[in-house]
Amino acid sequence: MSEISLRIDGESVAAKEGMTVLEAARSAGISIPTLCHHEKLEPFGGCRICIVEAESRGATRLVVSCVYPVEKDLVVRTRSPKVDRIRKTLVELLLAHAPDSPELQKLAKEYGSDRDRFEKEASFCVHCGLCVRYCAEIKKKNAVGFVDRGVRKEICFIPEIAARECNACKECFPLCPTSYLQACFVLTEALAFPLASAGG
Amino acid sequence: MDKARIDQIVDRHGGEASALIQILLEIQRENHWLPAEALKRVSDRLKVPLARTQHIATFYKAFSLVPRGRHEIHVCMGTACHVRGAQRILDTVEDRIGIKAGETDSELKFSLETVNCIGCCALGPVMEIDGKTHGKISPAKTADVLNGYK
Incomplete structure (x- = not known):
C-alpha cells in the first residue's frame, strides 16, 4: 500500500491508498462531524453532514468526506463559510423530522441551525441507516430494513426475525441518533410478538 | 399463487439473486x-434477506x-384528457364498478x-385497461367497454 500525502486544514496528513478523507482526517486527530458513519460499517454517504471542501488541480469542489477516497496533494478544508452554511441547513432539515434528538441539537448549536426553520414533520427517523446496516453487515440477521422510498421511506422490522433475534441483541439501539428505532421495535413487538417478550 | 409456480419462475432465472426484480415482476404479472x-419464498430460494426483498x-x-x-x-387525467372531460370518464368508471381511484x-x-x-x-380522453388503449372515449362508451371484461 502506498502512502498518500494530502493537506487537511493546513496540516500535512499521511494516508494509505483507498482510505477515505474522513478516515484520514480522524487518524490525524481532525474531527469532521458525522451522523450516518460507523467505523465498523461500510461508508454510506447518507447524511451528508461530513461534507468538506476539496481542492485538487486548482478546482475546489464540495465532496462527502466519508465516501471520498484520498488522492495525492488534495487540499481539504473541513470548515469554511460554505461548508458551515451547508451543514447548518442539513441539520435544520433533519431537525424538522427529529426536533429533540440530542445529536442533532449538538450539531445545531455548533452550526447555528434554527430548530424551527422548516415546518415540523416529526417522522423521527433521519434515514442514517445505522440500524439497517449494522443488522445486515455485523449481525447478519437483517431483522430491520428500509421500506418504501422518498418522503415515505421508513425503517421496518421483519416480525418473524425480530421475534427470534432482537431481544437477545438490541445492539442497534444505542446507534440510533433519534431513539426512533426503539419506538419502532416496541411497536413491532406489541403488534407481532407480545407474548414472547413477556416471557410467556 | 402456489409455491411450485414460484419455484418454477425462480428456476427459470437460474436461482440468481441478481434476477430478483425480474422474478418479482413475473409474479406480479x-x-x-x-x-x-x-x-418469503423468493427470499429463501435466492438467499436474499427478506428485508432486502421487502425494500425492493x-x-x-x-x-x-x-x-x-x-x-x-x-x-x-393529463391536461389534454382533462380538457376533453377525463373527470366525467373517471366518474363514470367509479360509479360503474363502485370503487374510487386507487382502490x-x-x-x-x-x-x-x-x-x-x-x-x-x-x-384524449383515454382509458387504458390491461395495456389496451381505449381512446376518444365517452361516458356511454366507457360503460360498454367495462361490460366487456369478465
Missing part, C-alpha cells in the same frame, strides 16, 4: 400482487403488496388508478 408468502418490493411502484384486481384500469373491488375484478399522461394526447 401473473398474480397481480405480491403476497407475503411469495416474498415497496420501492417500485410496479409492485403491489395488497391484492389487486385481474384487470388494471388506468384513466388518464380494488372486493371480487378482485378491477383495480382503478388515475395516471397523469399515457402519451397519446391526440386520442
Whole structure:
C-alpha cells in the first residue's frame, strides 16, 4: 500500500491508498462531524453532514468526506463559510423530522441551525441507516430494513426475525441518533410478538 | 399463487439473486400482487434477506403488496384528457364498478388508478385497461367497454 500525502486544514496528513478523507482526517486527530458513519460499517454517504471542501488541480469542489477516497496533494478544508452554511441547513432539515434528538441539537448549536426553520414533520427517523446496516453487515440477521422510498421511506422490522433475534441483541439501539428505532421495535413487538417478550 | 409456480419462475432465472426484480415482476404479472408468502419464498430460494426483498418490493411502484384486481384500469387525467372531460370518464368508471381511484373491488375484478399522461394526447380522453388503449372515449362508451371484461 502506498502512502498518500494530502493537506487537511493546513496540516500535512499521511494516508494509505483507498482510505477515505474522513478516515484520514480522524487518524490525524481532525474531527469532521458525522451522523450516518460507523467505523465498523461500510461508508454510506447518507447524511451528508461530513461534507468538506476539496481542492485538487486548482478546482475546489464540495465532496462527502466519508465516501471520498484520498488522492495525492488534495487540499481539504473541513470548515469554511460554505461548508458551515451547508451543514447548518442539513441539520435544520433533519431537525424538522427529529426536533429533540440530542445529536442533532449538538450539531445545531455548533452550526447555528434554527430548530424551527422548516415546518415540523416529526417522522423521527433521519434515514442514517445505522440500524439497517449494522443488522445486515455485523449481525447478519437483517431483522430491520428500509421500506418504501422518498418522503415515505421508513425503517421496518421483519416480525418473524425480530421475534427470534432482537431481544437477545438490541445492539442497534444505542446507534440510533433519534431513539426512533426503539419506538419502532416496541411497536413491532406489541403488534407481532407480545407474548414472547413477556416471557410467556 | 402456489409455491411450485414460484419455484418454477425462480428456476427459470437460474436461482440468481441478481434476477430478483425480474422474478418479482413475473409474479406480479401473473398474480397481480405480491403476497407475503411469495416474498418469503423468493427470499429463501435466492438467499436474499427478506428485508432486502421487502425494500425492493415497496420501492417500485410496479409492485403491489395488497391484492389487486385481474384487470388494471388506468384513466388518464393529463391536461389534454382533462380538457376533453377525463373527470366525467373517471366518474363514470367509479360509479360503474363502485370503487374510487386507487382502490380494488372486493371480487378482485378491477383495480382503478388515475395516471397523469399515457402519451397519446391526440386520442384524449383515454382509458387504458390491461395495456389496451381505449381512446376518444365517452361516458356511454366507457360503460360498454367495462361490460366487456369478465
